[in-house]
Structures are given as structure tokens and as C-alpha cells.
Amino acid sequence: MSERKVRVALLFGGRSGEHAISAATAAGVLRAIDREKYDVTPVGVTRDGRWVVASDDPTVWELRADRLPEVTAPAGSEIVLSTSGEGPQLQVLEAGAVPEVLSQVDVVFPVLHGPFGEDGTVQGLLELADVRYVGSGVLASAVGMDKHYMKLVFAAHGLPVGPYVVVTPRDWVTRRDDVLTRVKELRLPLFVKPARAGSSLGVTRVDDLADLEDAVEAARVHDPKVIVEEGVDGREVECAVLGSRGDAAPRASVVGEIVVQDTGEFYDFEAKYIEADTARLDIPADLPDAVSEQVRALAVAAFEAVGAEGIARVDVFVTPEGRIVVNEINTMPGFTPISMYPKLWEASGISYPDLIDELVQLALDRPTGLR
Incomplete structure (x- = not known):
């Protein structure tokens, strides 16, 4: 049988x-x-x-x-x-x-x-x-979704994060001038984002402070809580992290880079999912081996900082001076045909079907409840 x-x-x-x-x-x-x-x-x-x-x-x-x-x-x-x-x-x-x-x-x-x-x-x-x-539990999922608390947790674990300002609904309504004053201390360009959304929905690049209020309102369509990040002069690279069986350490993939064809733009929703020709994924990224290893180590550190399980993708910036800034962790990255996560693991020796199998097996091996 x-x-x-x-x-x-x-x-x-x-x-x-x-x-x-x-x-x-x-x-x-x-x-x-x-x-x-x-x-x-x-x-x-x-x-x-x-x-x-x-x-x-x-x-x-x-x-x-x-x-x-x-x-x-x-x-x-x-x-x-x-x-x-x-x-x-x-x-x-x-x-x-x-x-x-x-x-x-x-x-x-x-x-x-x-x-x-x-x-x-x-x-x-x-x-x-x-x-x-499959995937992270309650706390890691919640922290990974909220860019505000994600950055607090990263900083508490000594991971490098860029300058930012959080705009709460009450502050935007009752203390807008104070919010704008704090934001003006950040260097342009700024990236205004819903604090708890993904796929670049509601994200605006701001090169002129005159456009800031409109950008905040656009983000608030998706989330009443907004985060304004100082732009980092650097290359955006990504690393996929996969949990391991038993007490083994999480695994990090090779590092990939998103190269947007129009350098005046950023990797928005259309570039990610609709207009694939507007961006190129370089896997592995053209980085010195030592820098790639540092990115991989930081990706695993970010994964463990939030208590992630099973699957995550960690996005970082690498500056011209070689400094690495952790941007965010995504605890359920996309699996579309042009998504980075499966492509990174394919380049690391794990096919898409095998990756799915491994994620399901990791979930079956893990108990529910406190762990």
C-alpha cells in the first residue's frame, strides 16, 4: 500500500x-x-x-x-x-x-x-x-510587515539601518508641521512608503520637499501609518534566506542585484511584476567576494533578529564606499516567474520545485505553539 x-x-x-x-x-x-x-x-x-x-x-x-x-x-x-x-x-x-x-x-x-x-x-x-x-510565526511576521518596528529590532541587534521618520495618523493630523520639520532633516531624495505594505504599493520618490505632503497622502491610501526614509546612495542587492532542519543555522543564497534601466526611477510595482524589461536581475551580483559574504551574513543576522522561520528575503544597499545598510526583510517574498527569491535559490543550486518541497518539509518538522 x-x-x-x-x-x-x-x-x-x-x-x-x-x-x-x-x-x-x-x-x-x-x-x-x-x-x-x-x-x-x-x-x-x-x-x-x-x-x-x-x-x-x-x-x-x-x-x-x-x-x-x-x-x-x-x-x-x-x-x-x-x-x-x-x-x-x-x-x-x-x-x-x-x-x-x-x-x-x-x-x-x-x-x-x-x-x-x-x-x-x-x-x-x-x-x-x-x-x-509554511513561513514565520506571529511575531516575526508582524515585525517583518511593519517597517517601523522592523528597523527598531534591526537597530537593537546592531544591524545598520538608514535614517527615517515615522508618520503616525495622529501626528499627521495634529502635529503636521512638527512632522515636516523632522522630515526636512533627512537628505533628499526621500522615499515615502506605507509602513505596512509591500510590492512598492503607494511608494513615492520625493526629490523636492514641495511634493512631500502629496507623497504622504498617497502612502496613506494604503496605510494610515507612513514611513519616510532617507535615500541611500548605493546599489540595491538582495539575499534569500532559507531555514534549516533541527538546530542548523539558516541558509543564505547567492546575492542578486536589481538594476533599473532608467536610473531616475526605482523598482516600483510595474517594474517588479508587469513591465519586466524595465529592470534587470543580476544573479550573482557583480560584487567583490568579501562584500557578498558580508551581505549574506547580514541577511542571516536580520532573519534571526526578527525570529523568522522557513523563508525570507533580505534587501540591503551597498554604498560606493562598501558600507552595507539593511533596508528590509520580507517574510513571504513573491514566487512569481520573475521574482527574485526562487531565482536566487536556483542560482544557489535549489530548483523551484525542490525549494517548495523544502519549505513544506520545514513546516511539517516544526511544531505549532511556543518554540
Whole structure:
């Protein structure tokens, strides 16, 4: 009798502005995961937070220039995660019908990006349900999502971070002049960002302080809390980090560099996901070996500083003088065909299917609860 397949619930979509990116990540995972080893149940999360049965066809969820994928809910039908004597299971709720078991669940692979998914909220739900899941736990996910607290944690661990100013909702309403005075102490250019968003949504480069208030308002569309960062004169390089079994140290990939073709721009949403020709990914980055090793060491240090698990991508700047500044950690980086994380591991000797397999196995090996 053959061994039962591991049952994986792939959770994607979600309530954040990165809904489409999450769906595109799911497309990559659906296409690459080993179906001989894993029984996959795609679960889509609509923009209003409902869990629904989703298509298993990767082409439905791919990004296209003329269409962004969207999870929608059939009328009167949604999914709940429940526990029973047989363990965690997904149940389909139909109006006026007895709940039907869709699938037992061994592990959840939450490829949700942004708030209400990557920020510890879903991780907390899965912990309460005693379900194993891929990626970081509640605290690391929350810290990794909030650029303000991320930088505080990095600095407390002695990691180099650039100058910044946090703009809270109350300060912007009641002490705007004080906020603008503090921001003016930073050197141009400035990068104004939602504090808890990703994929460069709502990010504005400011080269003239006259444009600052509009940039803050643009960021506040995505998050009432905003962070203003002083631009770093340097090359943006990235390193992928992968957890290890047992007590072994996290693993760091080779280092890659994002080269934006128009040097007056930055790596925005369109460059990342739609207009692939506007940026080039150099893997490995053309850096001295000693600098690359320092980046890799800092990436692992950032991973451990926030208590990350399983998967993360760490972005840093390398200045012309060779100084390295840690920009941010992403605890659920994208898996789209043009995403950096799988490309870095492919260049490091781990194929995309093997990478997915390793992430699921790491999740299965890790208990829920305090650890």
C-alpha cells in the first residue's frame, strides 16, 4: 500500500492591496509543486476576507498586462478551517446544506502578501487551530510587515539601518508641521512608503520637499501609518534566506542585484511584476567576494533578529564606499516567474520545485505553539 500524500492547503489572495501578487505567487506554486508527493487544495481569500474553493489551474491566477487575477466568491458558499478528532480539515459551507469536508489538512502554505496575511494575523489563526504552516510565526511576521518596528529590532541587534521618520495618523493630523520639520532633516531624495505594505504599493520618490505632503497622502491610501526614509546612495542587492532542519543555522543564497534601466526611477510595482524589461536581475551580483559574504551574513543576522522561520528575503544597499545598510526583510517574498527569491535559490543550486518541497518539509518538522 502506497504512503498517503501530504495534504497541503495553498492559501492565497487576501484583503491587502497585494491580492493579485498573492494570486500570481499561487500560480507559480500550483505549477511547480510535486503532485506525486502532495495533495494540494487551493483556497482563495476574497478581498472581503471570505475563504472559497479556488481553481487548481495556474493560468487562472497568472499576472497579465491586461488583467490582474482576482479571487471571487460564489454566492452562498465559503470555506472554514475546523478541527476534529481526525485533525484539521477544510469544510465547505453551503447555504441550507450540511457542511461538507473538502479536505483534511496536514500543512497550510499561506502565500498571502501584505496586511491580513503576511503580518501575523493568519499565522495566529493557524496557531489557534494547531495547524502547521509554511513561513514565520506571529511575531516575526508582524515585525517583518511593519517597517517601523522592523528597523527598531534591526537597530537593537546592531544591524545598520538608514535614517527615517515615522508618520503616525495622529501626528499627521495634529502635529503636521512638527512632522515636516523632522522630515526636512533627512537628505533628499526621500522615499515615502506605507509602513505596512509591500510590492512598492503607494511608494513615492520625493526629490523636492514641495511634493512631500502629496507623497504622504498617497502612502496613506494604503496605510494610515507612513514611513519616510532617507535615500541611500548605493546599489540595491538582495539575499534569500532559507531555514534549516533541527538546530542548523539558516541558509543564505547567492546575492542578486536589481538594476533599473532608467536610473531616475526605482523598482516600483510595474517594474517588479508587469513591465519586466524595465529592470534587470543580476544573479550573482557583480560584487567583490568579501562584500557578498558580508551581505549574506547580514541577511542571516536580520532573519534571526526578527525570529523568522522557513523563508525570507533580505534587501540591503551597498554604498560606493562598501558600507552595507539593511533596508528590509520580507517574510513571504513573491514566487512569481520573475521574482527574485526562487531565482536566487536556483542560482544557489535549489530548483523551484525542490525549494517548495523544502519549505513544506520545514513546516511539517516544526511544531505549532511556543518554540
